[in-house]
Amino acid sequence: MPLLEVEDLSVSFSTPDGVVQAVRNVSFSVDAGKTLGIVGESGSGKSVSTQTIMGLTRGASISGRAFFEGTDLFSMTPRQMQGVRGAEIAMIFQDPLSSLHPYYRVGWQIVEMLRAHDKSISKQAARARAIDLLRLVGISRPEMRVDDFPHQFSGGMRQRAMIAMAMALNPKLLIADEPTTALDVTVQAQVLEVMKRLQQEFGTAIIMITHDLGVIADLADDIMVMYAGGMAEKADQDDLFYRLHHPYTEGLLQSLPGYGDERERLTPISGQPPSLINLPSGCPFHPRCPYVMDVCITDVPPMREVAGGGPHTSACWLPTEATERAAVRAKVQARLASLESAEAGGAA
């Protein structure tokens, strides 16, 4: 049984401009000790879906179910949910400065977290545990730093303090929402290393939400790509990077400058992400898709099994058979190339 299983989750918000469909029919699961990466651009619904699971989306209309160790999180009372939040499922956010209270000492904030869930623990014991936790995440001289205020910490240290706080109660699942986006690459490498080692040591499952495919390549076992609030593709790491199916995944990977590349042109995805109030008909990606077919404009593609490899599903009408798909791709690329050369010829 997976640790967390989300079935057919939809979240929408009503705003003065109309109903924003932030998340549409998303299903995923995380096994104990594994890492699920959720990738997508801003507005793809990746944060909203996890925040909803934690009961943090107020004023939203939610449908679907989320089972954590077999119990439905959405049918829990607020009090029951409080027992889960923090203790069983912990969360860290992108901006560590606004997640820590500027007025209280870092150590005190960890102690409060411990004592909120375990009334029996003494202040001294909680403080000792806070120091241990800070040491665990690699903060030097933790017995001195425990009494610092958040502003006395650097960005990387704050994020590590957040991880320490999240790990305080040994949660089974850690949801990390863009935890390293605000950090420098060197500090990002430190923080990711800490997360990986904690996972090894304590067997914590991680949901890693990010827009950075590099981070995903570093630590995710399974990956879900989201676009415009819906699922685009779900696969394990190997399938997603080397046998991808969805044109959006392909576009994301192609628009990144390669590490070894000399200066050649990047291949961006044309156009803009759609408005979540007025989604395009059919496949939401069709206005930007180079392989668009008639069926894409009229019918919403379901998540279909992609042939070959492990469990791999994709919401795209392209053939699921790899060789057929390659033929379609080759045809489109030939058409694009001929268009380009015609354009160049016309210009000259």
Add this chain to the structure above:
Amino acid sequence: MSAHAMQATTPARTDDPDVLVRVENVVKYFPVQSTSLFRTSREKVHAVDGVDLEIRRGETLGLVGETGCGKSTLARCITRLYDITSGRITFNGTDISNLSRRAMRPYRRDVQMIFQDPYGSLNPRRRVGSIIADPLVIHGVGDSRLERKRIVQESMELVGLNPEHYNRFPAEFSGGQRQRIGVARALALRPKLIVCDEPVSALDVSIQAQIVNLLADLQSELGLTYLFIAHDLSVVRHVSDRVAVMYLGKVVEIADSGDVYNHARHPYSRALLSAVPLPDPNVAKQRERIILVGDVPSPIDPPVGCRFHPRCPKAAQRCVDEEPPLEPRLDDPPSHAAACHFPVADGEDLAAARPTLSADERIVAEPGALSS
């Protein structure tokens, strides 16, 4: 300001037609006033601490480094948004380091800037047309409203915006389009140098590539020179002809971009490169990873000798005693300079290196820590 009163009336000219900007030993300190109960101390943040570099005509110079290394401050010194503490900046053969505001004006036309945040850098209450026309109005370019409108619409077209959207507000544009507005504004005066301060960091990857391509096209079309600042090394590599790596107010390595990425000599450059997450799991698993210990030290009181020594995996006593000059190391070409006593050879395993420096000179990891 008093500094301006003392400035020389005729700026000195240096001749090298290839060099657009020359930065010589530029220093920028910011005073910090910390008042305690009994005394007021005046310390200084050594934001830029003796930087020499050249930007050649038509090239893109990438400037990389962690937060607080002084890369943005240096850029602002070059555009003279900040007055420099000491040193010399020559633009197009003219010393501009001490020019007064008035004397600076003609140079401001030639140097424009693109900012990181496409939301914060555009006034939400003004129409896009008038935002882009600002530089024209300030510099008195274009005789009539109509003439200015024509130039603005030309710039909009150049950056791929619909010129009909002249009358819209920034809020009606997406992040990528806003960044295009910023580019159009920078282009309105047809400058020689554009300083791009993290122009794509706030954008989504798919949009990021659109802007990077746009900047490349504009460069070849208009013969622009870019100073491109970013913390994303893969983007910098992609856009730059040469790359300078900064650490704590100093340039620690500068070279043609291929040399920096394939033959980095400074351990810091190596560490920075190895920290970039690669979107290719198989390559990522094979490559060496150097994880630096600790954080960047305070620029108020930077370490003596080589500033990187407290975190360096190759640190030795010499690194504390003696500051390494920025010069070609091993058998590098003259275009490749690094400031390190113990440059990293090609193929050397830096992850296995151990410093010979005593522990109290270094930042060391906690014994019980999980972090390496």
